[in-house]
Amino acid sequence: MSAELDLATLDDEGRAALERLILTLADSKRMMGIRYSDWLLGAPSLETGISASSMAQDEWGHARLLYAMLKDLGKDPVPVEHDRDASEYASIEALDEEMPDWAALVAAMVLADGAITAMLRSFADGNFSAAISRVPKMLAEEEFHSSLGAAWYRRLASTEGEARDLLSGATKAMLPALLAWVGADDAPMARVVSAGVIGAAEDRLAAFRGDVRELLSLVDVDVDSVAASNAWDEVRGRTSGHPAEEAVARARGDLNRALLVE
Amino acid sequence: MNEIVYEVFARKDRGGPLTHIGYIDAFDDETAKVYAWKTYDEEKWFEMCVVQRDAVIPVTDGEGLFAQLKRAHS
Numbered sequence: 001m002s003a004e005l006d007l008a009t010l011d012d013e014g015r016a017a018l019e020r021l022i023l024t025l026a027d028s029k030r031m032m033g034i035r036y037s038d039w040l041l042g043a044p045s046l047e048t049g050i051s052a053s054s055m056a057q058d059e060w061g062h063a064r065l066l067y068a069m070l071k072d073l074g075k076d077p078v079p080v081e082h083d084r085d086a087s088e089y090a091s092i093e094a095l096d097e098e099m100p101d102w103a104a105l106v107a108a109m110v111l112a113d114g115a116i117t118a119m120l121r122s123f124a125d126g127n128f129s130a131a132i133s134r135v136p137k138m139l140a141e142e143e144f145h146s147s148l149g150a151a152w153y154r155r156l157a158s159t160e161g162e163a164r165d166l167l168s169g170a171t172k173a174m175l176p177a178l179l180a181w182v183g184a185d186d187a188p189m190a191r192v193v194s195a196g197v198i199g200a201a202e203d204r205l206a207a208f209r210g211d212v213r214e215l216l217s218l219v220d221v222d223v224d225s226v227a228a229s230n231a232w233d234e235v236r237g238r239t240s241g242h243p244a245e246e247a248v249a250r251a252r253g254d255l256n257r258a259l260l261v262e
Numbered sequence: 263m264n265e266i267v268y269e270v271f272a273r274k275d276r277g278g279p280l281t282h283i284g285y286i287d288a289f290d291d292e293t294a295k296v297y298a299w300k301t302y303d304e305e306k307w308f309e310m311c312v313v314q315r316d317a318v319i320p321v322t323d324g325e326g327l328f329a330q331l332k333r334a335h336s
Contacts, residue, residue: 047288050297051296147293148296150292151290
């Protein structure tokens with residue numbers, strides 16, 4: 001690993017690029033938690049509901065740690081967490097809407113949570129000191145998410161009929177935008193790559209594809225032949241669109257705004 | 263795809279007693295590990311393990327939990 005990044009050596013564009021990277025990771029974690037929380041009730045069993053609850057807590061904890069990294073760039077994370085409109089969120093497109101069924105949540109566990117983890121692995125291997133010190137614990141907790149997602153994916157893929165079809169449909173719907181996000185190589189991402197903060201686009205993509213290739217083949221999806229979405233928003237570092245207003249209101253804590261203590 | 267009952271055991275500290283803390287239903291060993299860890303997370307366990315209920319062999323007869331379960335399912 002190279003020497004840790006001296007933030008004073010980053011110019012304004014470099015700092016903005018690092019801020020965009022932190023925000024898209026933090027927002028994605030926050031929305032992943034929202035999507036797990038949607039299944040606290042209604043999961044296939046008590047155990048899966050409890051696991052969804054626990055994973056939601058994991059994700060929100062991870063999001064809080066990632067937002068806190070903005071302090072290193074002189075930015076107050078409190079308004080970032082509590083005052084932004086949905087249109088400003090940089091979370092991944094796969095999490096914009098509530099999962100319509102359990103199969104879609106399983107696909108999100110493997111693909112969306114997996115994509116965030118692939119990005120975080122690369123971030124932890126870079127030279128940004130906050131990522132080096134804080135991300136490994138997140139990755140350790142993510143091993144449980146990955147295990148559960150893979151087990152459920154295999155289970156649903158092995159069935160005949162509706163469950164497998166729903167899983168396959170959700171997989172195909174999520175994948176193009178996730179490939180665009182993991183493989184982003186626009187100017188801001190090129191800045192953080194050249195600064196050593198995160199690995200190159202082709203390496204991140206190869207890692208993500210390697211993580212999911214075998215599982216996706218169970219529903220006859222070849223991850224190497226799926227094209228990435230080209231509906232890219234360079235301002236936020238995600239594909240176009242934004243998370244549902246209702247989900248962002250929950251993420252911001254609008255209902256309990258009067259009780260907000262930071 | 264029937265669910266399998268797994269018994270959950272854990273110890274708080276190195277050298278402490280391994281205690282039966284509950285059970286979970288899961289469809290394989292991998293999900294059993296996740297469910298156990300996520301369900302019984304009230305302590306910072308030093309060690310946790312799961313055992314399929316069917317694999318537990320009661321040594322004593324009588325009113326012990328596992329002996330009763332074995333009789334009920336035999």
